[in-house]
Amino acid sequence: MATTTQDQLKRAVARAAVDEIVPLLDRQTVIGVGTGSTANLFIDELAAYRHDFDGAVASSKASADRLKQHGIPVYDLNGVGTLPVYVDGADEIDTELSMIKGGGAALTREKIVAACAQTFICIADGSKYVERLGGFPLPIEVIPMARSFVAREIVKLGGDPMYREGVVTDNGNQIIDIYNFVIDDPRSMEATLDQITGIVTHGIFARRGADVLLLGRDDGVARITR
Ligand SMILES: O=C[C@H](O)[C@H](O)[C@H](O)COP(=O)(O)O
Numbered sequence: 001m002a003t004t005t006q007d008q009l010k011r012a013v014a015r016a017a018v019d020e021i022v023p024l025l026d027r028q029t030v031i032g033v034g035t036g037s038t039a040n041l042f043i044d045e046l047a048a049y050r051h052d053f054d055g056a057v058a059s060s061k062a063s064a065d066r067l068k069q070h071g072i073p074v075y076d077l078n079g080v081g082t083l084p085v086y087v088d089g090a091d092e093i094d095t096e097l098s099m100i101k102g103g104g105a106a107l108t109r110e111k112i113v114a115a116c117a118q119t120f121i122c123i124a125d126g127s128k129y130v131e132r133l134g135g136f137p138l139p140i141e142v143i144p145m146a147r148s149f150v151a152r153e154i155v156k157l158g159g160d161p162m163y164r165e166g167v168v169t170d171n172g173n174q175i176i177d178i179y180n181f182v183i184d185d186p187r188s189m190e191a192t193l194d195q196i197t198g199i200v201t202h203g204i205f206a207r208r209g210a211d212v213l214l215l216g217r218d219d220g221v222a223r224i225t226r
Contacts, residue, residue: 009125009216010089014041016214016221017087017123018049025053030080032113033067034088035060035106038123042087043067057083059113060106061170077113086117090124090210091136091203097122097210097226098186102139102203105169111201114208122210126217133186137162137177139203144174146198153196154178173200 004012021031033043033056043063047070055073057080058064064074088110090099099122101107114120138159142150151161159178167175183189186206193202213224 004216004218006125006127010038010123011041012221013123013125013214013216014038014045016223017042017121018045020121020212020214021085021087022049022052024084025049027052027054029053030055030057030075030083032057032083032086032117033059033063034086034110034113035063036089036104038089038125039063039087040066042123043070043072046070047072057113057116059088059110060104062106077116080116083113083117085119085121086114087121087123088114090122090128090205092130092133093122093124093128093210093213094130094133094186096186096206097213097224098133098204098206099209100133100136100138100203101205102141102175103136105139105141105164105167105175107139107203108141108169108171108173108201111205111208114205119212120208120210121212121214123214124216126215129213129215132183133204134181134183137179138181138183139164140176140178140193141169141171141173141200141202142176143198143200147174147176150196150198151176157192158182171200
């Protein structure tokens with residue numbers, strides 16, 4: 001039997017997310033849209049329904065551009081109230097639906113848009129589903145002048161910080177990736193990192209984790225809820 005490629009799994013969950021949200025849409029609905037290769041496929045699938053909803057708030061300039069290319073209006077979050085749904089990928093997601101995000105450096109806007117959403121639907125291929133977060137290096141967005149200070153604080157917490165050279169976020173900041181970081185308790189680590197001066201956002205999404213995970217596996221898309 002032919003194995004399903006990662007790209008096919010991403011496409012399957014993107015379609016499943018569209019199937020899940022289309023019944024909720026009306027001409028006034030504005031939805032939150034994430035960033036990355038899986039979110040891109042979701043945007044492409046969503047395009048067929050562009051006349052069934054009002055528009056979207058994007059979590060990155062790249063996603064905003066892709067939405068606009070499909071003729072989907074993109075709104076500033078400040079002009080929109082609560083979003084009924086936010087759809088995005090993840091770099092890792094655990095059984096409690098806590099996530100590591102930010103592999104594409106979009107974590108800050110993602111966390112903000114997710115905070116405004118009633119329901120967070122995570123779309124991910126099976127490789128992202130883990131027992132414990134931390135195999136994927138944890139991205140942190142830092143104010144540039146605080147980079148070395150934040151790195152020293154991370155070392156005190158037992159992680160190995162690595163500057164992601166050449167990357168500037170949509171907010172004009174820099175990214176540090178933390179390798180070899182044990183995240184036994186995502187909520188507690190999220191709170192600890194929230195306290196470090198100079199960190200704009202880190203990639204642990206635990207307090208605002210996903211509500212629904214659409215997980216692409218060889219045998220189909222599993223729907224897992226928190
Ligand atoms: O900054 C990027 C985001 O957090 C993405 O959602 C995450 O990196 C997953 O991206 P992909 O769907 O390309 O694996």
